[in-house]
Amino acid sequence: MEAAIDLKALESVIAQLSDDDRKQIEELVSTELSKPFIPNPGPQTEALLSKADILLYGGAAGGGKTALMVGCAANEHSRALIVRREAVQLDGIINFSREILGDLGRFAGGNENLWKLKDGRQLKFAGINQPDDWRKHAGNARDFMGFDEAGEFLREQVFSLIGWLRSTKEGQRCRVILGSNPPRGGEGDWLIEEFAPWLDPLFSNPAKDGELRWAIRVGGETEWVEGEGEYKRDDETYTAMSRTFIPARLDDNPYLKDTNYRAVLQGLPEPLRSQLLKGDFLAGRTDHEWQVIPTEWVKRAQERWRKAGERRRRMIALSADIALGGQDNLVLGSLHEDNWFSQLKVISGKNVKDPIEISSLMMKDRRDDADLSVDLTGGWGSGPRSHLINHHNTDCAGIVYSAASGARTYDGKFGFRNLRAEMWWKLREALDPEGGQDEKIMLPDDARLLAELTTPRWKLVGTDILIESKDDIRKRVGSSPDRADVICQLWHRKPYAALIALAGKAPVGGWQSVAEDDEILTW
Known part of the structure; x- marks a missing residue:
């Protein structure tokens, strides 16, 4: 019926054309129809x-x-x-x-x-x-x-x-x-x-x-x-x-x-089915030997997120990976009860000029007196953190990726070269379905997040685990894992946030932040 209506409408338009215009259309149509191939x-x-x-x-x-x-x-x-x-x-x-x-x-x-x-x-x-x-x-x-x-x-x-x-x-x-x-x-x-x-x-x-x-x-x-x-x-x-x-x-x-x-x-085995039926260029790609977090673990966490659906969950922590005027993105995310992570908010760093703007965004998104934290590595997060503490009377932890770590792996065999290695590895352990610490984490269904979480690689330096740095990742793949870092920051802050939930709102400056006392890095 729709095709008939469209045809009548086309005929009506053509009928209103002048003889010269109709002749021109006929010539164009004739030229196209005379070509060997019509797509x-x-x-x-x-x-x-x-x-x-x-x-x-x-x-x-x-x-x-x-x-x-x-x-x-x-x-x-x-x-x-x-x-x-x-x-x-x-x-x-x-x-x-x-x-x-x-x-x-x-x-x-x-x-x-x-x-x-x-x-x-x-x-x-x-x-x-x-x-x-x-x-x-x-x-x-x-x-x-x-x-x-x-x-x-x-x-x-x-x-x-x-x-x-x-x-x-x-x-x-x-x-x-x-x-x-x-x-x-x-x-x-x-x-x-x-x-x-x-x-x-x-x-x-x-x-x-x-x-x-x-x-x-x-x-x-x-x-x-x-x-x-x-x-x-x-x-x-x-x-x-x-x-x-x-x-x-x-x-x-x-x-x-x-x-x-x-x-x-539809009857083909995976990953061939997804490749040929859906045109999925990433299906079937194998993990790198030294990839920190296996792809399948992240996919399972995203599947749990899809099945769980959105509902009102108490916010436990909110964190930001800071970008001011550069090529990287400002990324904000939150961790909620049941280990449910919200969709990440991503804003081009080119559009962020003022640290006050970042602190205002964090206060706007914050719920339930959630723990606040920012990436303080390189000092980029110092402006938003200072504004939150001094102008909003709200505590905010500064996470320094290069800080020392006193933690060890779940089995106690290895230490960590720095806080970055600890945060990434602890997230890996929480996602491991067979490692004894499967936390049933629910990660947002975000293709970019999946790619970022499965990009970093690791190696052993003596008995310490070292994770590929942001700069090295940027050189290798052309971009920074901003989304994934926010997930790591949120998971790292969860134990501290649990203290807030038990004791009430943190007194500003009364409890040490990660950047101020490395002892608080392990719980």
Whole structure:
């Protein structure tokens, strides 16, 4: 019924047009319908129209990745190359190309696998199996390159071949489409790195689906830049290329969504099911050998949070990771009874100019005379803490991550190099389902929090545990674990907060804060 109403409305609009306008529309429609490939409405059309130089398309199985690449090459390009990791995997692509190009040219199979169209354009299919097989195509300029199942390629293969993306034909656009499901092996993790603004939950400035971002490649490394144009690094000038990611799922493909293919995907074992059915690029990734908190433990805590739902729970503690005017975020969070953590409040540090603003936010969010604390490492939290104590007559603990720790692990075998190591490890012990201290913690369902809590690594220094520093994490992944640090701070303050609950409101300055007396670090 809705389609009929839309059609009538369209007919009504057309009827009101002048003869010249109607003729122009007919010409435009005729031009589009005469093209070999007409994309499906939704993501496939959005991808075809995208202005990105390098587009990652897909995620879930059945979203029309192969059709997009062949169709794009057929509609818009003069010298196109579409590759699979192995040549024996080209059958499906070639068969689809026959459907849309059959009357438009001649196809030579065998080792050539080349369409020669009547208008002089060419479309070649090839396999790039060995790491250096890209060299077979080096020197041949292409205005379109499509990498089918891009997650199966090596990063070096893709970016080496892109070096020949060029055209001397006037007005000819050059572009790359990477069609891929989530990578099923470690070799494909580069996709998450190269499209971090869309796929990496730890990326500091996330992008929306289809949004253009610009990057340059310097010394084999991707550097995200502010926008299009040229950027000088040392004595060389680099021209930025735009990138984007457009997700597509089975439901976006009208030819497949109502077939038995969905049942096939639903019957797959995990993590393959989540990868191909949901397009989850993070499913199946294995934990690092020295990862502090296992991913599965955090997921269990988030599942408990989802099942528990929100209701009025007494607030026990509220804590803040401070940011003033920088790239990091100001993060506030609270711990409630039943070991339930609230959703975190995240504010860009660029928008926070005054310590008084932070203390006001903390007082605004505080309930039930909850314990207050701030990260005092480096002195960033001294302003908000001072204002809370002197102007709000409210005690606030300062947590110094580099402070000494007198605590030991639950089994008594190891000590901690500093307070940071103690806080992270004690949270780990509380999340351990088999460690004897499972506290049934409930963590908010936050993908970024999951990523941050599972990012830090640890090592033994003598008999002491040392946790990777914030600066080292920032160098490795490009952002700081602000959300995770607030969770650690809150869990660390829980014993002190319990004293407040028993004895009433803490006298200002009457009880020592963490920053003032290391003895209070252990209970």
